[in-house]
Structures are given as structure tokens and as C-alpha cells.
Amino acid sequence: MNDSLPLLTRHPDDILAIVGDRPITCRQFLAAATALAEALPDAPLAVNLCEDRYAFLVAFAAAVIRGQANVLLPSRQPAAIVEALARIDGHHVMHDGAMPELDADRIDVRPFTNPSAAVADVAVPSIPAGQLSAIVFTSGSTGESTQIRKFWRTLVQGTAINRRYTLQGIDGPAGIVATVPPWHMYGLEYTVLLPLFENVHTYTGNTLFPGDIRNALERTPGQRIFVTTPVHLRAVLRAGLAFPPVRRILCATAPLTRELATDAARTLGGDICELYGCTEAGCLAYRNPVTTNDWTFFAELRVNRAGRRVSIDAAHLPEPVMLTDDLVFTADGCFELRGRGADLVKIGGKRGSLAELTNRLLQIDGVEDAVVFSPNPDAAGDGNEARLSALVVCPGRDIDAVRDELAQVIDPVFMPRPLRRVDALPRNQTGKMRRLDLQQLGDDPTG
Amino acid sequence: MAEMTDFEMRLATLICEVLNLEDMAPADIDPEQPLFDGGLGLDSIDALEIAVAVAQDYDVHLKAEDEQTREIFATLRNLANHIRQETDAAPA
Numbered sequence: 001m002n003d004s005l006p007l008l009t010r011h012p013d014d015i016l017a018i019v020g021d022r023p024i025t026c027r028q029f030l031a032a033a034t035a036l037a038e039a040l041p042d043a044p045l046a047v048n049l050c051e052d053r054y055a056f057l058v059a060f061a062a063a064v065i066r067g068q069a070n071v072l073l074p075s076r077q078p079a080a081i082v083e084a085l086a087r088i089d090g091h092h093v094m095h096d097g098a099m100p101e102l103d104a105d106r107i108d109v110r111p112f113t114n115p116s117a118a119v120a121d122v123a124v125p126s127i128p129a130g131q132l133s134a135i136v137f138t139s140g141s142t143g144e145s146t147q148i149r150k151f152w153r154t155l156v157q158g159t160a161i162n163r164r165y166t167l168q169g170i171d172g173p174a175g176i177v178a179t180v181p182p183w184h185m186y187g188l189e190y191t192v193l194l195p196l197f198e199n200v201h202t203y204t205g206n207t208l209f210p211g212d213i214r215n216a217l218e219r220t221p222g223q224r225i226f227v228t229t230p231v232h233l234r235a236v237l238r239a240g241l242a243f244p245p246v247r248r249i250l251c252a253t254a255p256l257t258r259e260l261a262t263d264a265a266r267t268l269g270g271d272i273c274e275l276y277g278c279t280e281a282g283c284l285a286y287r288n289p290v291t292t293n294d295w296t297f298f299a300e301l302r303v304n305r306a307g308r309r310v311s312i313d314a315a316h317l318p319e320p321v322m323l324t325d326d327l328v329f330t331a332d333g334c335f336e337l338r339g340r341g342a343d344l345v346k347i348g349g350k351r352g353s354l355a356e357l358t359n360r361l362l363q364i365d366g367v368e369d370a371v372v373f374s375p376n377p378d379a380a381g382d383g384n385e386a387r388l389s390a391l392v393v394c395p396g397r398d399i400d401a402v403r404d405e406l407a408q409v410i411d412p413v414f415m416p417r418p419l420r421r422v423d424a425l426p427r428n429q430t431g432k433m434r435r436l437d438l439q440q441l442g443d444d445p446t447g
Numbered sequence: 448m449a450e451m452t453d454f455e456m457r458l459a460t461l462i463c464e465v466l467n468l469e470d471m472a473p474a475d476i477d478p479e480q481p482l483f484d485g486g487l488g489l490d491s492i493d494a495l496e497i498a499v500a501v502a503q504d505y506d507v508h509l510k511a512e513d514e515q516t517r518e519i520f521a522t523l524r525n526l527a528n529h530i531r532q533e534t535d536a537a538p539a
Contacts, residue, residue: 208491208511209498215512231492235499241508347492387467412483412490417468 004126005156008196015201019054021219031119036062036112041105045091047071053204055096056182059109065125069132072183079408129153138279157316158282159193161300165286175220176202178227185279186252190227210239223247230254245269261289281321294334347413364405366397389442390416449479455527465500478524507533
């Protein structure tokens with residue numbers, strides 16, 4: 001059994017990232033990461049708040065080299081950062097500029113990410129396989145977020161599994177352009193970890209608008225891989241721009257319809273690999289939505305079925321992972337995705353819990369009762385992601401003031417629209433509410 | 448609240464439509480208040496939706512990497528002024 005695994009397995013001259021229109025070699029990256037590692041404050045946890053993808057990559061590697069775990073917060077709202085860090089002992093903060101006032105040791109990584117032209121070879125660090133390397137967060141049904149611990153072995157071996165399904169048939173260097181942030185599991189797997197071990201480089205500039213995505217694709221040499229979500233894919237197609245051809249589209253976070261998938265493949269070229277996964281275990285299954293509805297689990301996983309409850313186990317995972325989605329298996333071991341656990345919502349690749357969001361509302365002064373719900377959960381997919389609605393009982397307070405306070409503590413994608421003030425919630429005798437009643441109250445502008 | 452021009456009103460209507468801002472009338476948007484970071488509480492997906500709608504309706508393509516984009520997206524008024532500059536044709 002391997003006691004340690006390398007930080008990366010690529011040649012020093014290989015291109016790891018495209019920063020602006022400038023290629024960064026693994027040699028330059030490694031020099032930056034080792035220098036930053038030496039400069040990091042002492043602490044077991046390194047909160048990685050870097051916004052820029054290259055700064056994030058350098059900071060991520062530096063923490064791992066130094067034996068510190070990257071803490072990847074799910075929300076970048078200032079109040080949410082302050083609150084999350086108050087619950088974590090023994091940390092410092094790595095940032096690249098914008099960040100809230102924090103009572104913590106902090107280090108600006110930008111002086112380390114400026115690539116110098118000539119750098120000497122640095123030995124590739126060996127990382128203990130069992131080293132805690134990242135902590136990611138997921139929303140649970142109880143309303144409290146859960147910490148998921150990622151060991152170096154899990155990340156390295158998970159990447160090797162991912163490559164088998166997502167880089168299949170792609171020979172030679174490939175360039176990743178992603179619309180998903182590196183601090184969520186999907187972005188971490190394909191824009192941070194994959195370039196450390198496979199012959200791919202990642203574009204680190206802005207990819208917010210379709211015009212930026214076109215620039216990114218134009219600046220990406222070699223075969224292009226577009227790592228995205230249904231929301232972004234739909235916007236890209238509607239933008240009416242001409243894009244350089246793409247070799248492969250990876251899409252995750254919400255189901256793609258066949259229409260959108262077909263349209264995307266025709267407009268951007270190449271093929272589509274749609275991925276299904278979860279924060280706890282990373283990517284788990286794939287399908288080509290142009291030709292099939294059925295998902296296939298990665299062969300490296302053991303799938304345990306007990307009735308409708310499904311758990312996943314694998315050599316690289318520290319423990320089995322229970323899936324919260326509703327899977328219906330076909331005779332050949334593939335599955336159809338029928339829906340998500342009722343409490344969990346996913347918007348723009350971000351996962352939230354309705355119970356947690358409702359708790360947030362109830363904590364606001366003057367809010368007596370409240371419910372956050374998904375008015376039309378079946379409308380998700382095809383990029384038409386269902387936004388949330390909320391009903392609030394707050395007799396003494398202005399609804400706009402409640403909205404302002406809520407905006408301080410939740411990610412903007414989860415802001416309920418409408419956020420409607422009502423006299424009472426339609427609770428039945430057991431205190432429960434029917435979606436239909438909620439929808440009627442939510443739809444009624446005079447309610 | 449600042450007065451809205453006709454063009455700003457049309458843009459406000461477009462924004463309410465593409466973002467499904469059901470509990471907000473276009474006239475409720477203050478043209479000088481921030482659209483993001485507080486204000487309407489819009490997020491990056493909303494910015495993307497607005498950018499695509501502006502591209503479709505006005506053939507103006509916004510890019511996040513342009514230094515002034517943050518400024519352009521700061522308020523409805525800035526966005527309206529930018530579109531009019533880029534098109535030269537859209538009447539006030």
C-alpha cells in the first residue's frame with residue numbers, strides 16, 4: 001500500500017494553466033506553490049477564499065504541500081464567511097484580494113502567483129496518502145451543514161477514475177474552459193485536480209458571460225473541453241455568438257434534456273458527457289443525454305441497494321456514501337434519475353437545504369413563522385432552474401427589511417422570489433403544509 | 448427615487464421578464480440603486496441571463512473581463528447608458 005502520493009505527475013514543461021493568454025508550465029506552478037507553502041502561517045486548516053482560478057490552484061497546492069487542509073466554504077457571502085469561520089478552530093485564510101473583515105491570520109497569495117519567466121526545477125512533493133487535504137460542505141436535511149473530509153488518496157484516486165470516463169478518446173493535450181467555480185466539488189475535480197495528473201490545462205480567466213467564454217475557448221490551444229452546467233449551456237446557445245469548436249462538453253449539477261444536449265453538440269461541436277455525483281463522493285455516473293436517459297455508474301464503485309436506498313462504496317472513499325436522490329434501476333444495472341430528496345435544492349450548481357433556508361428566515365427578528373419551498377420542482381433541468389419562493393409571517397416588520405437581512409446570510413441564488421408576507425401559513429392539524437396550498441398563497445399577489 | 452427614462456423603463460421591463468421578478472414592477476427599480484450586492488440581490492446567474500437578453504435584444508455583448516463591466520452592471524442607469532453608447536441608435 002502506498003504511503004504517499006505525488007502532488008502532481010506531469011512533466012515540468014507541460015502547460016498546467018492558461019492565465020489570461022499566457023501559458024503557465026508545471027515548473028512555474030510548482031515553484032509558486034512551494035514558495036507559498038513555506039510562507040503560510042502555522043495552522044491545521046487553510047481557508048481558501050481565492051476567487052481567481054489560478055490563485056485558487058496555487059493556494060490549494062501550497063496548503064497540501066504544507067500538510068494543511070483546504071477549507072472550501074460553500075458560500076462566498078461576507079456574513080456567511082464570518083459565521084462559518086467562527087465555527088472552525090485553528091485556521092488561517094488564503095485570499096487574493098476581496099474578503100470581509102476577519103479575525104484570523106491571513107495571507108495574500110497574489111505576490112506568489114505572478115509567474116517569473118525563468119524558474120528552477122523544484123522536486124515534486126510527496127503527500128501522505130492519508131493526509132486530510134480538503135474540507136467541503138454539504139447542506140443536510142437538519143438545516144446544519146455537514147463537513148465532508150477529503151483525504152489526498154481520495155482526491156488522487158478519484159481523479160484517476162474520473163479521467164477514464166471524461167477523457168476517453170482524447171489523445172494529446174486538451175484545454176479546459178469551465179463555468180463552475182473551483183471551490184465546489186465538480187469544479188475542484190475537473191479544473192484543479194485533473195490538470196495535476198492528466199495532460200490537460202485549465203483556463204483561469206473570467207467565464208461569466210458568453211463573450212468571455214468565447215474568448216476563453218479562443219485562447220485555449222489543443223482540444224477544448226467545456227466544463228459547465230445546464231444554465232450556462234442554455235445561455236451560451238442563446239447568445240448568438242460563433243464559438244471555436246469544442247471536443248467535449250462535460251455537464252453536471254442538473255439534468256440536461258435531450259433537446260438542449262443535441263442543440264449544444266450541434267452548436268459547439270464534439271460530444272457530451274453528462275455527469276452525476278454528489279459532494280460526498282464526487283462524480284459517480286455518466287451518460288450521453290443525446291442517445292440515452294439511463295445513467296451508468298463508474299465501474300470502480302460498489303453500488304449497494306436496499307430497497308430504494310442506495311449507497312456507494314469504493315476503494316478510494318473513506319466510508320460508504322448514502323445517496324439522497326431517487327434512483328430507479330433498469331435491468332442492466334443502469335439507472336434513471338427520478339428526483340432529488342425533497343429537502344435538497346440545487347440552483348446554479350449550488351446545493352441548499354430548504355430546512356436550512358427556512359431556519360435562516362426564522363432567525364430574523366420579528367419573523368414568527370416562515371417556509372421556503374420550491375414552487376415547481378419538476379421544472380428543473382434544461383437550464384430552467386426553479387427558483388425558490390417563501391411565505392413569511394412577520395406582523396411587525398416590513399418585508400423589504402426582512403429580505404435585506406436574509407440577503408446578508410444566504411447565497412443570492414437561494415433568495416426566494418417572491419418572498420411574500422402572509423397572515424398565517426396554511427398548516428394542517430399536524431403542522432405540515434401541502435405544496436398546493438403554498439403555491440396558491442405564493443401565486444396570489446393579494447395574499 | 449430617481450426618475451427613469453423611457454429607455455431605462457424598457458430595460459427594467461426586460462430585466463423583470465428574464466429574471467421572473469414577480470414581486471417587483473419595472474417602475475420599482477431605482478435606476479441609481481445597485482442591482483447586485485444588496486439592492487435587488489441579483490447573482491451571477493442573473494447577470495448571465497441579463498447579458499444574454501441584452502445580446503439578443505440589442506446585439507451588445509458584455510464581457511466580465513472588461514474592466515468597466517463591474518461599473519456597467521452597477522446600476523440600471525449605467526447599463527442603459529452603456530447599451531445606448533454601444534448601439535448609438537437606441538433612442539432615449
